[in-house]
Structures are given as structure tokens and as C-alpha cells.
Amino acid sequence: MMMNEERLRLSLAAHQLDAVVATSPENVTYLSGFWCLPQWIRRGPQAFAVFAPATATQPVQVIAPTSTLDLVGDQMVQGEIYRYGAFHVEADPRPLANQPEVLDDANQRHSVLRNRADHVTAVTALTAALNDHRLNKARIGLDETGLSLDDVTRLKSAFPDAVFEPANDLLRQVRAVKTEAEISHLARIAATTERSISAALDAAQIGMSEQEMARIFHGQTVNEDAMPVLGCIGFGERTALMNVQPSSRRLQQRDLIRFDVGGHYGQYRADIARIASVGEPSREVRTKFDALYKGVMRGIDMVRPGIQAGDLFDAIIDTVRQEGILHYQRNHVGHGIGLDGYDFPLIAPGSATVLEAGMVLCLETPYYEIGRFGLQVEDMLVVREDGAEVLSAMGSQLRVL
């Protein structure tokens, strides 16, 4: 279980909610530990999780398609399982005497889970879960992001005496402070992403295409049992394209290379930026890069619990301006990271959000000049009681090839 249960309980109490219903892939995985494959890789398939601290013996209820009960079993999902929908799986057809006495754990749990009643649809299963736990007159926080308009209407009309409050932001606020189990996943994917950048840059040679470099980058990621997600890798003038996707553009002398990249490990994401230069960069590029780098370093120095996000923003922007990019402007200079690539908080101007120990942040100072170049420093860190613990530990200095 990854979730910060204490923080979730406090948040529900503060909002006078008896329960919260998660419907997005991130929130379902967060509350229940259940990674529902079709929900993550497609749009449409539904799985839900309910957290009701006071009314149930098991605080978490999981609503899962019958076709994914093998994953529920294999992932050892805790909590009460409600299944919906038909999916054919055979029991062992051999005579009982010829069957093994003990199944492996995943198959065993799967076979037990299949005995639960079929609730036919996701919303009827959710309705049953809420009824079973006597939440029919409760105040319920509802993450509506994984529900259709019809689903919401059906749910609300099934519980005319309940009060539903939007809860997507509440869950994001809870998810903002990571548990050590989450930080361990984030540290692992940050390290994998840095090693993948290094592997790609170690292989760099004149004439290699952006696509060829991307293969090496993603190849290292999958070799470390992580999955590719974000792979913005550009050369030369294409570094100015903020979301640059690898093309047939070939590496030339004096090119810059920009990475803004990160895979996921166990659904936990990395987001790291690095710059390299084929040969010494120009004085202008060096000056501007150093300013951006010092901006992030200033942020890392300043991070600790109690700091306001808006103050962190101002300090980073001011540093970049003082160090060489007078006109530097950004809408944000960082964001949380976790199950989503953009978790709370956003490090944005005027934000009164206070940093807390356990937040994991990406601090970043991207800078783009159309048609010329893009530069970017982005590091991942944990907010600790005594300051920042940087997860991207290989250093974000410009690398000269």
C-alpha cells in the first residue's frame, strides 16, 4: 500500500466527509494499491476505490472488472472486492483427486475472488459498496474524473439522501505528500531516467538521429524494468521546441542536445531535463545555461517545510534574471510528481501553498528561443525536514561531449 492513510483520514475529517470515492487510475491505485491494466492503458474502462474510515471493518472497497480479478489477486490488493461484468475462466476440469492441493497465491486468490457476486456494471457495483457500508446518508467526496455524466446522474439518484462533494482536488492534496514507499519508487525511476540519459549521451556521435538516440534512452529504461512515457529529445534548433519528439534530424558539430524525459516504475513517474553540447557551447549559451542552473540550485537550497511555493518561485526567477537572463519569465518553475507527471503543488507565482516534508518536486527552469535553442534544468527532490534531498543525483550541469 502506497497511500498516506493518516493524511487522507485527516483530510476527510477536515472536510467533514464520511468517505471518498476514487475513479481516476491514479486515485484508484493510490487508495487501494490496485493497478487496473485496462483503466491505465485505455480511456473508458472503469475501476473504483472507496475509502470509508469509520463505517467499515475494511476501510477500502475496490470495484474491479471481473476480467481483471487476476491482477487483484496477483497484486495482493487489500480491501473488500466488488466485481462487475462477465469473463469466462475455467476451473480445473480434472477429477478432484488429480488436482493439486495447493495453488500458487495469485491463482488461488483469483479463484476465490471469482465467487463474489457479479454486479454487472461499475456503477451498480459502486452503489452496492456504498450501501453495504451504510453510506446512503453519508457525506461522500466524489472524484468525478473517471465517471460519465450518466454515471454521476445514476449514482446521485441512487443516493438521494447522501451529499456528494467534488473530491479530485482533495485527493490531489493528499497525494502531494508522499510516503516512504512512494519516495522509494520515485527515487528508483529518477535514477533509471538519469542512467538512460547517460547511456544515450555516452553513445552520441555525429550523424546519429534524434530517433536513434531515443532508442538508446528508452532501451535503458526498459532494461531497468521501467516503462517509457516522456521522451522529448531534440538536437540543435529543435531544442527550441518545448515538446520536441525524436525525428530523423541528425547530430551535427556544435549542436545542443536537450532531454526532457522520464519513464515510470510501478506507475511512479520521473521528469528530468538535461542539456549536452557537442563541443564547447557558445559564450551566450553558457551564460544562459548557468543562469538557469543557478536558478534551480537556488531553489534546492531554499526548499524546506514551511516555505511558500510563491516565494520559491520568486527566488528562482530572480536568480535566473540576476545571473544572466534579464527577461526570464515562466508560469511555473516546478511541480509535484508521483502517480501523475504533474502532482500538486505547482511552484507558481503568488502561490500560498506551503511546502511539507514528504512532497516530491521537480524544480525546473526551461528557456526557449524560437529557431535558436532551448535550455532546461530540471531536477527531482524530496522535501525533508532539514531541506531538499535531491533524487536526480548525477548532477544537472551542462555536459560537453
Added chain:
Amino acid sequence: MMMNEERLRLSLAAHQLDAVVATSPENVTYLSGFWCLPQWIRRGPQAFAVFAPATATQPVQVIAPTSTLDLVGDQMVQGEIYRYGAFHVEADPRPLANQPEVLDDANQRHSVLRNRADHVTAVTALTAALNDHRLNKARIGLDETGLSLDDVTRLKSAFPDAVFEPANDLLRQVRAVKTEAEISHLARIAATTERSISAALDAAQIGMSEQEMARIFHGQTVNEDAMPVLGCIGFGERTALMNVQPSSRRLQQRDLIRFDVGGHYGQYRADIARIASVGEPSREVRTKFDALYKGVMRGIDMVRPGIQAGDLFDAIIDTVRQEGILHYQRNHVGHGIGLDGYDFPLIAPGSATVLEAGMVLCLETPYYEIGRFGLQVEDMLVVREDGAEVLSAMGSQLRVL
């Protein structure tokens, strides 16, 4: 442009719609060719596409975050662009005389696109697009899947004289018949997926873990410029887990290996299943596999325009039963594939959906016995005028290692 514009126009006419609004990643990419990175890799970010055949000089309007205009430029998205939101990018700060006369195409288009007015939010940009094209009293098909409840309310109240009809199914119906450009992408990712399976099986050895085999599988996929999506790879008793995720389970003598896998290339998906056996499989496994294989082969033989999906289902199920699995049951034996892993049509019992030339199908006969083994044959094919063109051409016979 990938879309089947003729089919879309006919569908709008048949539903007496003046326009259709796409909001899901698949539908936006389909209508406009625009692949909006944040919309695809996260939940929440919004991009839209409007197709209005009669009222506009440009039939397609695209609503894009300002932060993704570089992708609009680099992807040479056709149509009228409406941008929303702030994102800082600098123009060339050098004196005009020192600037290059010609920018590369992507940077050039990006710089032009930034001059468009900022509509601040996705829904206000969409509202402007609909107003500009005099759709304020039109009948509009609306794909609601990428809109929040509030978005839908705002949109409908901005156009009190328009009629909005749900259009997600309409767009899925249009997407069911692929263009040759789409088929070319699907053929490529099918071939990549088959080669990735072969690479993994070529490297199989006793003692290798499922995770180690998955690395080789995904490694080949990224080496061919595709991206991993689905990687169900299991050994032995874990082949019975239908969504089996690679674990530390090590390959043993007499194990079965089951792949149900597929990456994407240019967002077009593959979904292919293969079975291997370490040494000769048991007579029971061989008999059951052959029945499943013959079921899919029967389907491939039967596929042509005009066939009903329900009849195809019956023929495949009957074949599997006659050939050795008397009790064989399934909720479907296949589905379309394209930008989504499950496109229309579903090959399901009683379905009156008629196959059309250009549909791309996965035909599959999975079979699971809890605690014992899972077997599966799944091939990709194009419905052609004269029958099936199989895209997974390396053959789906059980491979003995």
C-alpha cells in the same frame, strides 16, 4: 491525415449533424492529425478538434494548449488553430540583421502560431471556434469523454440555440474502417510486435525470469521506434492469469509461455498473442491449443465484407468446441484495433454489425484454466474485398523451444 473523411461526412449527413467535436485523445488525433503530448500521457489536459464540413473554408479546427503549439507546427497539423493558455517562449533576441532569414519549418510554424489570440481556456477556445464557423444554431455531435461536467454545462449554455447530440459512438463507428495510411501504421506495429516476441523467445532460457524476458520484448519494440503499451508475459501456472504482469517467476522445464502484447507506433496499437512451450507440451495442451488455433483460422477464412460479427463469433466458438474444447465459452472472440486497443467492432454473440472492407480486427481465442495454464491465439488482420489480409504474418502456431 489519417482520417476517413468520406466516411465521416456520410456519417454526419446520416445523423443530420452540421459538425462534430472531438475531445478524447484518440478522436482529436483522428480528426486533426494532432498528437497532443500532455493529453495522451496524462488525464486532464485538453485539446479538441472540430469537423464542420459545410460551414468552414477549413473543415477542421483544432483547439490546442499554447504550450503544445510546437507540436502543432512540427506535426504540420492542417486546419485552423485556436490556442489557449499562457506559455513563455522568447523570440530571437538578436538585432534583426543578425537573425537568419529562414527558420526551419517547425520553428517557423510555431512562431506564427503564437501570434493567434489567447482564448485562455479550452472551452472558451472551443466556443470561439464554433461561433466563428456560425455553428451557434447548428446540430453538433459532441464527444463528451474529454470534458468535465462543468465544461459541458458551460458549452451548452454558450449555445442555447444549438442542439448537441452524443457523438462518441459515431466517431468510433467512423474510426472502425481504416484508411490505407492507418493500415500501414497498424501493419508496422504488428510486425514490430511479432519481431519483439521472436526476439524474446529466441533469448529464452531456463532460469530467466518473466521480467527478464519482458526487457527483451520491450527492448526490441523501442529499437523499432515504437513504444511499449501492453506486456502480459507469463510462465507456467502464471499463463492462467489473463493480464499476467512480468514477475520474478523463473522459466522451468515444461513451462508454457504466454504473450498477450503490443506496442504502439504513431499511436496505432498492436494486440497479438503467442504461446510457446519449453519442450513438447502435454497431449492435453496440444489438443486444446490446436482447437483454439483452428478457431482463429476458421475466422480468418470466413472474414470478408458483408459477414455479420455475430456469425463470425458463432463459427469461431463452434470450431473450438468441435476441435477439442467442448465447454469453450467467450464473451467475444475479437475486436477492432487502431488508435484504441479496442476499436469497433466487437466480435460478440448476436452482433448484427456487418464487416466492411478496411476494418482491422484482432481475432482471438483465449482460454484459461485457473492454476493450470492459459492458452491464446490472437492475430491481426485487415478485412479486404476478397477476404482477410493477415498483418501478423509470422504465424500463430505454438512454438516449441
